[in-house]
Amino acid sequence: MEIPKSHPRYLSLTTREKLVKGVREGLAVLEGLIAHGRGEAFDYILGEKSHDFALEAERAAVALMKLAEHPVISVNGNAASLVAEELVELSKTLNAPLEVNIFHYSKERVEKIAKKLEEFGGTVYYRGDAVLEGIDHARRIVDSRGILKADVVLVPLEDGDRCEILKKHGKKVIAIDLNPLSRTARMADITIVNNITRAIPEMIKFAKEITKEEAKEVLRNYDNKTVLKRAIEAIREHLTKMAEDVMNA
Ligand code: ATP
Ligand code: MG
Numbered sequence: 153m154e155i156p157k158s159h160p161r162y163l164s165l166t167t168r169e170k171l172v173k174g175v176r177e178g179l180a181v182l183e184g185l186i187a188h189g190r191g192e193a194f195d196y197i198l199g200e201k202s203h204d205f206a207l208e209a210e211r212a213a214v215a216l217m218k219l220a221e222h223p224v225i226s227v228n229g230n231a232a233s234l235v236a237e238e239l240v241e242l243s244k245t246l247n248a249p250l251e252v253n254i255f256h257y258s259k260e261r262v263e264k265i266a267k268k269l270e271e272f273g274g275t276v277y278y279r280g281d282a283v284l285e286g287i288d289h290a291r292r293i294v295d296s297r298g299i300l301k302a303d304v305v306l307v308p309l310e311d312g313d314r315c316e317i318l319k320k321h322g323k324k325v326i327a328i329d330l331n332p333l334s335r336t337a338r339m340a341d342i343t344i345v346n347n348i349t350r351a352i353p354e355m356i357k358f359a360k361e362i363t364k365e366e367a368k369e370v371l372r373n374y375d376n377k378t379v380l381k382r383a384i385e386a387i388r389e390h391l392t393k394m395a396e397d398v399m400n401a
Contacts (some may be wrong), residue, residue: 174233194330205382206346212374215367220304223248239353241272245359251298252278332383345383
């Protein structure tokens with residue numbers, strides 16, 4: 153189906169198409185479509201834009217990865233369907249390898265996601281030769297060169313459980329999640345409340361600019377609790393404005 157550029161929801165619809173294609177190609181699973189729908193709903197009530205608190209968190213995330221010893225970017229089916237090429241660019245800019253990590257495990261799907269990232273020139277770990285103790289689904293399987301030894305992990309679209317386990321293993325966690333109320337959002341050290349399709353390109357830009365000195369300064373001033381609070385308030389403010397618009401129409 154061809155979506156006309158003039159369609160008022162063009163961006164949202166093309167993003168959906170990417171995900172549907174991802175499912176057809178075996179990168180993403182049906183459950184991923186549901187997760188995306190929840191994300192879309194939050195994006196809608198946030199006004200579908202990158203807020204200042206999101207940009208601040210993105211900058212802090214880049215800073216943390218820049219200063220990390222072993223930063224790793226975890227990639228699932230949705231992330232690979234939506235922003236594979238951009239994730240590879242971020243990975244190269246920050247010298248942070250990619251690791252495939254999926255909730256609904258199949259070896260075939262892991263390999264498909266890895267292949268897609270490799271096609272764009274990414275360094276991808278997916279050996280699955282180590283285990284993160286304390287978690288009982290497939291996501292416990294990690295790569296000894298990647299997440300196992302990582303000190304900072306970027307987990308776009310992660311579930312709360314896994315985030316918790318990563319933290320228990322002493323890792324700093326950066327989450328990208330449009331839902332500021334989710335367990336993931338509240339658990340992460342840095343929470344980027346933004347659509348992954350906007351967040352990753354913005355992070356690439358920050359990663360290209362920032363120096364180590366600036367990174368330290370950014371982290372000194374960063375407070376994730378305030379960022380989460382501002383995200384929740386942004387929803388409230390947007391809804392208040394929408395309510396006024398209804399009355400003024
Ligand atoms: P919890 O974190 O509370 O355990 P959950 O993990 O059960 O929640 P899921 O539906 O499994 O929630 O996770 C999907 C999350 O990813 C949702 O919170 C949704 O807002 C977010 N999400 C989905 N698509 C995107 C996207 N394109 N960009 C950013 N976030 C997204
Ligand atoms: Mg979640």
